[in-house]
Amino acid sequence: MRTTAKGLSMGLAAALAVAVPGAAAAKGAKAEAVLESKSGSSATGKVTFAQHDGKVVMKVSVRGLTPGSHAIHIHEKGDCSAADASSAGGHWNPTSAAHGAWAHPPFHHGDIGNLVASESGKAKLTLETDLWTLGDGKPTDVVGHAVVVHANVDDFITQPTGNAGGRVACGVVQADR
């Protein structure tokens, strides 16, 4: 009796192991960026991405900022190695649009907007969008780009940067596995 039950559960586990890779590609993809301090700042944080039903939900949590508004963008290159994060390049812009405000075309795919840090330097932001995908390698794929937080506010007008100033935190978006 024990032997039968064990054999059954092992068979089930094997079936699940086969089913999971296909399901993960279709939905439920996740990614994360760990934000490290840049340009001599003390800002650090984490950004998570999860795809459900054709939409990506991004959750940002940053601490160590100066109080007030700070631009946050997704930049083209997944490279935060430079001390000033200049290695991350310009804003992620797969549609060759002008810089602008999120949901008010024209705007870059990476134009998330502004974080507002509290007096204690903490900021949170949640964004849900069908403009992005996760881990599919398409031009809309967030994975492999970099999340950058700036010293100043994004004015949504100045091209192509929003006049957001220096880069105080940077993290490469990496797929969870």
Ligand code: CU
């Ligand atoms: Cu930026």
Ligand code: ZN
């Ligand atoms: Zn932009």
